[in-house]
Amino acid sequence: MLKDFEIFLKENLPSVESFHPDFNNALGEMLDAGGKRFRPLLLLSVVNSSSPLLVKNAMHIALALEMLHTYSLIHDDLPAMDNAELRRGHPTLHVSYDEVTAILVGDALNTHAFYMIANAPLSDEVKVRLISVLARDGGISGMIIGQAIDCKFEDKKITLDELKFLHVNKTAKLIAASLLMGAIIAGLSREEEKSIYEFGLKLGLLFQVQDDIIDATLTSDEAGKPTGNDGHKNSFVNLLGVEGANKEKSRLLTELEDETKKLDTNLAKTLQKIISDYFKG
Template sequence: MSKDPRLAKFESMYHPKINQYLKDNLKKDVDQKTLNQAMNFSVLAGGKRLRPMLTLATLKTLGAKLTPAKMKATCALELLHTYSLIHDDLPAMDDDGLRRHKPTSHAVFGAGMATLAGDGLLTLAFQWLVDNSLSVDTKVKLVDGLSKAAGPSGMVSGQASDIEFEDHQLPLSRLKVLHRHKTGALIHYAVQAGLIMGHAKKELVKPLLRFADCFGLAFQIYDDILDVVGSEVELGKPVGQDSGKNTYPNLLGLVGAYDQLEAVLDHGRRDLDDLNRKSSIDTGLLKSFFSYFQVKRRNRRR
């Protein structure tokens, strides 16, 4: 399975725009030299920019114009996502030394400065949501959505459960809840932000958020699988790190994890096809994001 040409074209157009916006604007809001270096180091280290790409794809699907204010609010999510990676890599968490093919923030700047870089990105993300020309109502909805997605009822909750239940295998139902918070919440918000800024019709909101939740679950299952079958060279981060953790391969075996991934992808595609038939919007671009998951059944022995 290869990447959908529609997704490849969209990435080639908007991935550089996101990178350039981050490069040009992040430095404007940091006035401490070493902190600025640490924040820029992690944000500009690369990455798929998947979350802001989903926001922009949602806007495009709705036929909404991309303004500088919308780009700023969109890129705020990448700041927050990068904060979560910095903190996740810290010695007190996963203690990883490699991220995106480069040393992690604490390996370069020390744990204290890395923690502050994460703190700076977290708070700056919310500044970018409100320091723009969007309407007050739109800003409030964005801040409310991201606060819930990133906070103690979202991503932080998932991370806490990930730590608390390490070496204690959860059943599938609770594993799904953990992953919905840990990974799915920010992906849910990525689409939600596009719906908010694109002033989506009421009847489109729930179906497109269901797509977001399918994509978020697929993303986590895929990440779990790659920790087993991937390599550090391919992924740019350590692999084989999930022993004792609550992952799909650890619970269901590798074959079972692949089965779950394919079921989620099939469900998400069918939902988008159904919405495409019932509405006036073209869901093809969003559907193309599912081709991100290159499903190759390797190492079936596990």
């Protein structure tokens, strides 16, 4: 599916007619630079396990999700935030171009994500729900408040509960939304949607814990992005140490294995494989 998604992404990179010399290159550059495609994979996996005939239609939503995620990375890397020079093994946009271009490309990908959903080949009812979920968890009730807290509390120690609140919002909710959006497209029941969203929140925390461990233990070349830069941040490694973060990772893996028992058998097998491929290697 990810191979098909990459083809779909390259065929649908956003562009605009203008006499700006390099805006279109910048607009597609970070999207086309690769990445884990973790969120599109989750969405497409849910659809494929329950309603495989809808996978082609769901590509539009998977790309919208990746656009919104990529906008958040572009803005996260800006000098006003993390001031990072590398992302996905590629120079960040404010380095390749300038800060204004990076800000505007981020803005463009954010809004274009919702344009993609609005024009996707799905029913209006489904599209309204998808827009609502993405706006909620990618907006002030999720990623935005998480990022605001992350930046505000640099160099200030917070509690473990506060750290989890930060990362549930900044990272986990968009991952949970990816699964929920797949469930909405596939027409799963509201009870199944609830179970898969709760699973996604724990999966998102696991994703963040592993990312913190990577930052503390891998080189920038190995990770494809700057590492060793979390010294000012409230990370699981900074609060618990590498050993403590690994224990938290193990705890979350155990909880996720229990959570899969609440899901449809086909979907459970799919998610178990994703967990094995991404977090147990």
